Amino acid sequence: MLTTPSKRLVGDMEKIEGDIAVIGAGGKMGPSLCVLIKNAAKKAGTDSKVTAVSRFTDAAAVNFLKENGVDTINADLLETGALEKLPDMPNVIYMAGRKFGTSGQEYLTWAMNVWLASRVAERYRNSRIVVFSSGNVYPQMPVISGGAVEDTPPDPIGEYAMSCLGRERAFEYAAQVFGTKITMFRLNYAVDLRYGVLSDIAQKILAGEPVSLKMPAFNCIWQGDANETAVRSLRYADSDVFYLNVTGKIALVSSVAEKLGKLFGKVAFFCDGEQEEAPGKALLSNSAKMAALFGRPAVSLETMIEWQAEWILSGGRSLGKPTHFDEKKGEF
DSSP states (O other), rough: OTTTHHHHHHHTTOOSOEEEEETTTTTSHHHHHHHHHHHHHHHHTOOEEEEEEEOOOHHHHHHHHHTTOOEEEETTSSSTTGGGGGGOOSEEEEOOOOOOTTTOOOHHHHHHIIEEEEEEHHTTSSSEEEEEGGGGGGEEGGGGGGGGGGTSSOOHHHHHHHHHHHHHHHHHHHHHOOOOEEEEEOOOEOSSSSSHHHHHHHHHHHHHOOOSSSOOOEOOHHHHHHHHHHHHHGGOOOOSEEEEEEEEOOOEEEHHHHHHHHHOOOOBBBOOOOOOGGSSEEEEOOOOOOHHHHHSSSSOHHHHHHHHHHHHHHTTOOOOOOOOTOOOOOOO
16 A cells, blocks of 8 residues: 555656655665655556655564665765765655654764765755654644644744754755755655554553553544655655645644544543643644645545554554654653
């Protein structure tokens, strides 16, 4: 499912000229994104090459990419000279970044998210670049507000979120000085059943542990929809930076927990003293702009909830990487 392109994506691939590099392709989303692009290019009848760049600590991911016709380059871009060795590419999807482990190693997060970003922005100043960013750059919004829109002034909480804004500023500089064409891809919580907010909540319920309502609501989007949007948004990259919130509709944690509980035959319960915080404020994005340009996500929240429960009940594996979506103070 994650690597089968929609007709809309194939149609856009026909209009995207040249090869595509995915930098930082070894993470949770990168391998399926690369193969999705390759399959879309085939169906579109183009000869575009897809190159995945990463440190690639997972041999299975490398095999998966190669078996599906994706070229791979193993590189640690923080090493001197590594970036300069990469091939020129007319199109770049930039996914490299660091979040978890920031506390105590803030310098490394800033190096990955800002220092490296500034160097990539200069190295690929003549390319179209989709820059993976985060809804963490926004302030926490009242649930009833509908979430932050693209021109909501940033107000990041914590060093990780600050470094995300720093990454954006580095690419904005390239747009201003070099005329680099940029899409700023502000993603809130991709879900692929092996990880994500829904998995986090489900695992709490199954373990008989209370679900936190410190962050009373959230947005999430099926990973396949997020990846498709990333590729399609290459067409909108511009030196007048194109900002895009990428996510699904707002969901209340309590409501999602209760639905998952019913599917598991269990009663969801919540941390003492937190219920009254709802509706409160949370890290929320408004994705109306995305919906207007690309259509609503193909996979609804309701479907993702059902899939998540079925996945776990049927023994589907977990990556063991919690999102910490309920972190209110921005400490990761």
